Amino acid sequence: MSASGGALVAAVRGGSVRRTSVVVGDEVALVGDISGRAGSLARIVGRAERRSVLRRTADDTDPVERPIVANADRLVIVCALADPPPRPGLIDRCLVAAYDGGLEPLLCLTKADLADDTPLRALYAPLGLPMVTTRPDAGLSGLTALMAAHVCVMFGHSGVGKSTLVNRLVPDAAQTIGAVNAVTGRGRHTSSAAIALPMPGGGWVVDTPGVRSFGLGAVSTDRLLRAFPDLAPAAAACPGGCTHLAGLADCALDEAVADGQADPARLASLRRLLAARSGTDPS
């Protein structure tokens, strides 16, 4: 599908790119029938260099990274304030994946009609990332201002309200998804792949129904720490090669919390991710 709203073309990978991964957001070179007529099929013969890659590993001990979306520049981390209850652990994983993949994260707190957003906003305020709160009885101008003209990936736990937001952002989302599924031969209800929809104000929104979390298997300690800019300055005082795990005598992060310079909940979150990645805690 082209950004200028051109033809929807079905294409398969040609021999030269058989081993090249092609995902939503990739820019590809096509040959053959690009008319988009029913039954036509084009061939992908090349893939452009990616500007960003949102990746995941299958689980925290899996070193193989799998790309999910290419060339996106915003990760919209969608988190409900209630029903389901917020999970800061998942937000932190999303932040790691965003910084690691070269996407700018923003936090979208949904269902403000059900619960107050003050505690979550306070927890993430030190990171300085953009935050918006949404509710059914208010407009989405704050969110659209942050998303317009960007390629944005919506990510969050099932039931947090992603599809509701996409349907409000892209009024004809259901028709477009139906057209894409018709071209790709996917059934109406079986689509588990990410799908990109053009937003009326410019830019794209990518819905990611099938991905439940980001594994961190291939993410190094330094890369992981980049998602914790509130803790990173204190970690600079750690001895070289510090794992920052709990129970070390000389990890400077414990001192930062004791001095009131860092939030104990944020340190606990970092340590859960570090421990999960080293395979010592599969949570």
Ligand SMILES: Nc1nc2c(ncn2[C@@H]2O[C@H](COP(=O)(O)OP(=O)(O)O)[C@@H](O)[C@H]2O)c(=O)[nH]1
């Ligand atoms: N109370 C309330 N319910 C919402 C809101 N946004 C979505 N929902 C409901 O939450 C449920 C899950 O929404 P859905 O968009 O399917 O979530 P998804 O799994 O993240 O795509 C649906 O019943 C929605 O009607 C909201 O802002 N407030």
Ligand SMILES: [Mg+2]
């Ligand atoms: Mg959904």
Ligand SMILES: [Zn+2]
């Ligand atoms: Zn340390």
